[in-house]
Amino acid sequence: MKVCVVGGAGYIGSHTVYELIDAGHEVVVVDNLSTGLKDAVHKDALFYEGDITDFAALDKIIADENRKKPFDVVMHFAAKIVVPESVKNPSLYYYNNVEGVRTLLDVMVKHNIKNIIFSSTAAVYGKAKDGVCTEESETKPINPYGETKLASEKMIGWFAHAYGMNYCIFRYFNVAGAHKTLEIGLLRDHLTHIVPVTIQTALGIREKMTVFGDDYDTFDGTCVRDYIHVSDIAYAHVLGMEHIANKNVSVIINLGSNQGFSVKNIISEVEKHYPVNHEYGARREGDPAKLIASNKRAKEILGWTPKRDLSEIILSDLEFRKKHKK
Numbered sequence: 001m002k003v004c005v006v007g008g009a010g011y012i013g014s015h016t017v018y019e020l021i022d023a024g025h026e027v028v029v030v031d032n033l034s035t036g037l038k039d040a041v042h043k044d045a046l047f048y049e050g051d052i053t054d055f056a057a058l059d060k061i062i063a064d065e066n067r068k069k070p071f072d073v074v075m076h077f078a079a080k081i082v083v084p085e086s087v088k089n090p091s092l093y094y095y096n097n098v099e100g101v102r103t104l105l106d107v108m109v110k111h112n113i114k115n116i117i118f119s120s121t122a123a124v125y126g127k128a129k130d131g132v133c134t135e136e137s138e139t140k141p142i143n144p145y146g147e148t149k150l151a152s153e154k155m156i157g158w159f160a161h162a163y164g165m166n167y168c169i170f171r172y173f174n175v176a177g178a179h180k181t182l183e184i185g186l187l188r189d190h191l192t193h194i195v196p197v198t199i200q201t202a203l204g205i206r207e208k209m210t211v212f213g214d215d216y217d218t219f220d221g222t223c224v225r226d227y228i229h230v231s232d233i234a235y236a237h238v239l240g241m242e243h244i245a246n247k248n249v250s251v252i253i254n255l256g257s258n259q260g261f262s263v264k265n266i267i268s269e270v271e272k273h274y275p276v277n278h279e280y281g282a283r284r285e286g287d288p289a290k291l292i293a294s295n296k297r298a299k300e301i302l303g304w305t306p307k308r309d310l311s312e313i314i315l316s317d318l319e320f321r322k323k324h325k326k
Contacts, residue, residue, distance in 0.1 A: 011175070078100060120170060125138070157250075173254075179316075197209050224290040243302060
């Protein structure tokens with residue numbers, strides 16, 4: 001299939017491009033490089049610089065490529081994702097994450113592209129009642145980031161109803177790790193994700209890290225999350241794409257491990273390799289105590305389960321940062 005990956009120079013997008021090409025698909029990447037890196041784009045993918053909110057730019061790229069060979073699928077990875085930033089600047093998040101999706105959908109409708117894979121988030125669930133989310137769990141976000149993702153999900157559903165489109169919406173949790181080649185990983189400034197922050201601290205890239213809150217109602221007082229290796233997430237997108245395109249259906253699927261690890265667990269795992277200089281601070285606004293995923297539906301529909309455990313996630317990210325350490 002021919003696939004347009006919007007945001008394909010970013011962390012999860014670039015790993016998905018690798019998986020798509022390994023599976024024999026043709027890939028065109030569109031990215032504005034605001035957080036992505038052109039060097040992260042697979043050498044066999046065609047790259048265009050463009051912004052998801054720019055209808056004219058997207059329209060031209062899709063039109064030009066469709067003349068060569070029509071697209072079968074569009075994948076969306078072009079969201080802004082930092083929860084504290086979304087709380088401070090909701091306008092930026094609604095514009096990029098919601099208006100950007102509307103623009104992309106309008107272009108798809110114009111060019112009769114019927115399949116979209118949408119990168120969503122566990123943040124749409126907010127504070128799950130027992131901290132374990134199924135696809136039927138109440139969606140009640142507690143921050144603008146989650147709200148923009150939920151709004152985009154609903155918009156995709158209405159577009160699909162109106163224009164005969166298929167969608168696969170993936171809600172995933174904490175994604176970490178690096179590609180087995182160590183060519184790509186989460187390499188950018190101002191990281192906020194706990195795994196790379198902990199590893200940067202262990203490697204001396206950061207002097208110290210802060211654990212935001214140790215008084216949560218969890219087994220050790222720190223936040224508990226579900227961690228998935230980025231290559232496992234990326235491969236799920238290939239399976240999801242093939243599922244909806246071949247069966248002409250739409251699905252919403254959690255991608256998780258059914259297992260939660262605390263911030264202290266992450267620090268302990270990294271400290272098997274290097275000491276981590278850390279301190280405890282106040283809770284961060286918008287963080288639920290526990291959030292892990294049921295992956296029953298992913299198993300049943302796609303035959304997908306994570307292949308890599310926490311130790312492999314940590315080791316791959318550690319080796320990637322050692323290789324790319326400035």
